Amino acid sequence: QVQLVESGGGLVPAGGSLKLSCAASGRTFGVYAMAWFRQTPGKEREFVAAMSWIGDSTYYADSVKGRFAISRDNAKTTVYLQMNSLKPEDTAVYYCAADSRYAHPHYALVLQYDYWGQGTQVTVSS
DSSP, X not given: OEEEEEEOOEEEETTOOEEEEEEEEESGGGOOXXXXXXXXTTSOOEEEEEEESSSOOEEEOTTTTTTEEEEEOTTSSEEEEEEOSOOGXXXXXXXXXXXXXXXXXXXXXXXXXXXXXXXXXXXXXX
């Protein structure tokens, strides 16, 4: 089992920055990748960014490329999402996810991930 706890959400004006953190505990040595998704009411969960735990490859949704950056600590127990130049359309609940089943997952697919955090709210005011 892997437990994920997000933090760092909040209210920020358009153009501002925010950094989310996701602390992983439990069987973290079995994790292949971690990712961030986001969801707004009435919509499906949307891929934001992912990072391979095997190498350092990173993947981003087109909507956040050049503005968001995913990173991790050396112990591979925390993943971060630095969000810059935030827009009102970035407003959502952001979820951290971990994959412990597929060494080479389809990073953008919700079903690839077997562990999820509880989510943290990010609100960008216009």
